[in-house]
Amino acid sequence: MVDWDAGDDVIVIGSGVSGLTAAFAATSAGLSTRVYEGAAEWGGTSAMSVGGVWIPVNPLMAAQGVRDSIEEAMEYLENVIGDAGPASSIERRRAYVENAARMANDLAQHGFRWRRASRWPDYHSDLPGAKLGRVVEGDLFDLRRLGAAADTMRKPETLPPIPLLGGDIADLVVATRSRRGLVAGVQTAGRAARGLAAKRRLVGMGQSLIGQLGLICQQLEIPVQRNSPLRELVEVDGRVQGVVIEQGGRLRRIFARHGVVLAGGGFSQNAELRRQYQPVGAEWSAAIPGDQGDILIAGMKIGAATANMEGAWWVPVVLPPNGNRDFLVWERSLPGSIVIDQSGRRFANESADYTTFAQQMLENDKSVPTVPAWLIIDSRHRRRYMFGGVPGGYTPRSWIKSGYLIKERSLEALSQRCGLPAAAVRATVTRFNEQARRGVDDDFGRGSTVYDNYFGDPSHRPNPNLGPVEQPPFYAVKLWPGDVGTSGGLLTDEHARVLDEAGEPIRGLYSAGNSTASVMGLRYPGPGITLGAGSVFGYIAGRHLASVAGAIPGSEAVVS
Template sequence: MPDWEYATDVVVVGSGGGLCGAVTAAVHGLETLVIEKEPLIGGSTAMSGGVLWLPNNPLMRAEGVPDSFDEAMAYFDSVVGEVRPASSKERRAAYINEGVNMIRFLQDLGMSFRRCEGYSDYYAEMRGVVGYSSRGRSIEPTVTDGNELGPWLAKLRPGIAASLGVVVFTGESAALQTIKRSPRAVTTAAKVAARTAAGKLKGESRLANGAALVAQALKIAIEHEVSIWTETPLVDLVVENGRVTGVVAKRCGRDIRIRANRAVLLSSGGFAQSAEMRQRYSMQPNSGAWTVASPGDTGEVIEAAIQYGAASDLMDDAWWIPASVMPDGRPAPHVGERSKPGSIIVDQTGDRYFNEALSYMEAGRQLYARNESTGGKAVPSWLIMDGRNRSRYLFSFQPNTPDEWISSGYMKRADTIEELARQCGIDPVRLSATVDRFNGSARQGVDPDFHRGEGAYERYMGDALHKPNPALGPVEKPPFHAVALYPGDVGTSGGLLSDEFARVLDTEQRPIAGLYATGNCTATVMGHAYPGAGASIAASFVFAYIGMKHAAQVASRSR
């Protein structure tokens, strides 16, 4: 067996939530190396909203927002439901309890967060659900000056703020969608503009959202002498006598063997960008064309661990977000648009089949469920909006309808519902009947079929100025518009099975010595649900923290 070219205590594969694990290991005295396959650091985490869903977190306590372990567990039981290995009672309890400890740990090291007030749990106030928080359990990083990273700033994957050209908090996005009609939205926009301008005047490279989260964690990792190698993909694991003792990685064009004396933490993405794995595991149709996950989400890390006996679960699921396909072929996720009055979603037969304002993951699951029950009549579905809706609210961050959207056929437009139906290939009579039924109750602000607008999240994402139901209004004012919706996603949510200590389990449910995992390469503790904004990123950070704390404890005992 060839010699090791490099040796360290901990090897972390992936630089999203894995940075939290790297920091944890380093602070506990373990020499740590992070290997990242992409040229840029942060993966899908840097590209995200950077929100963390953490029950009973210290920011809630500081602001007097009531919560408890028991309420959070009750909410898990209501929403996630079935207890299975990936979402066992032990993993749920570890996530809630250690999430509190993790935030305190990161705050003590200099990371800074703000509460997303009003960004409610996604199932808050819905029928049959208990233990929720209507004020919300989500937090996000404060604005960060990327210049503090020095030369590492050039290695940071750009986030949402970079593409928008403004420094906006994720918790502000719902308000900004009503900027054409809400004084509150105008005030929020003014704050965003002032924040952005102030950064430029000070010569700062201001970051928000996922980029800020990764930047803050990266800064601490650098301060604690964590080594970080980019453009270094994992090739294989090294297993000796049943224990993972290191990895093989490709660096500078050749394979090198890296010894991990204490632990290997897998924190890569999932397989959202692998057409072959999507065809093999995902609900269909899905080739990965509708995902907005990091280009590095190609699944080889999951397959490497499975080769050595690792168990997997939830491989058919993902963090779904209904998306349209823009004229340039780019998928565009739609979150708040579905919650605005004057809109409706129907399948290809013209029938409405779910509450359009549900959380994005739940909406994606509804698309697939309907597609299966109708023999392929719901992918794509159609998001239909009336003229009042299009004049009042942003769509894909645009205040108006670009001519290209209409000329390319991306967005259909017609003066009548019947003509719109014909453009969409829907039976005009059937669609007209669906809209008439919907409008009859929507004018009263009620939805007897699917209860749209009853949940706190649905109202939060709606239009507070629209009465009596912020998330519901008739589709009646021409011209009418329609866009095809597909089950897009921000990453897969199934993968390696791990326990409450983030140890990867084999097919006999036994821990594989020396191997830990977190993030989208694992089967999520959230099961088939998404309890609140930032549930995926939070779980990635929490179990990275748990795993490396456990590895440090094992190392201490062995010494």
């Protein structure tokens, strides 16, 4: 007999998008729910993200006359993922695709304001089933609506303090190079000015996503208790009946009448687990410090199965002097840039999506040293385009002085500074420049897809992604295989129930987000996949818990 200190119908561990959506789904169905967050701030990595959520057949697509279907989304996932094991079973993929729009609509009915990034393509845009604008994000949100909770929400450290929208980023990067970019820049500045004039704390991206979810949870009177890390899952007679939470140095046993939802992130910052399962450690991860794998370890201790432990949401990162882990997206995709390994040769399409590109870094490193790789740009690139949040034409002295960004008048001198074979670098750049002038990358197809072009320069011809690297001075920076979270973890079914080693559900235990093995396997099909899978399976977990408790009809509310 366990001596419980407190209890609710549902206990949720983690206050990111997965946890808050799970809490919303369970509470709106009539169950009492409480969220426990291990950190001093709530919102998790989600609050620091771009905030996009991949929602096939989303309601905004239909409202704008854009056709999509469950079948097309399933076809696309099959073409991208293929056979990726039980974590990415057909049943789990269908559960995602069929419940994504339901979740978005349900949140909208509770006041969530979505907007569609209509031009943002699926990342493998050349494959059948791909679409534009399956990603949605939260509209601008006034943090004042959260009251005191706004001050304890996690804030991004690297983004400028202006109300940005994720769907505008590609245009803002080339604000001085295209009419659409100029319009996006003027609109962003106007929103910021109007917000300041009205004394509003306007935010976009992950801050809006988490802020709006937090407001809905406030309105539903869902408590979110910070500084309350999970220490143990309590299993009685083969069923998870509660958790052990540490608060103020004291261990408290919390009863969960109907179930526990684990939604507290992965193990990106756990160097020991990273080295056990993955080719790199935690030193280049951009995930929050609390991403230590506590939830994963607690699940494994009671016999939960795991899958895809080698997986992460890989991104190429740079290490600026301020100590951040900044990941590069457009910088390597715009004209006047090239990425080479330590032999001085290209190894991938620089305009590929960040996860694919970082995976190719790791794969190439098996035969040729590629960790780090080198991004080389010329003066035209540095003059025209934003780099790491710094506008074109301005290069901080600290970047050059610290050696973070190496600058030289010739490729030969640059190669010597970087420890690269100068003859090989010159030969690679010469070949690349010849192809760039023709606008066709014969080696890796850079600039040949809708996704490549999305982060290109629309004013550059004949290929918005290809431009010669030829105008001195030249710059070089090291690229490392970082991540924004791990994508392997506890194995779950289409109802988000955690499975044991025999493939059977562990009664009373659910999981969503980066604590689970991703439904996308080891691939990254499109923008908002991480937040999409986390939120949708959090929603599925909450609804399934309610259906099992008899609060809602299960067959209609969970998975068709």
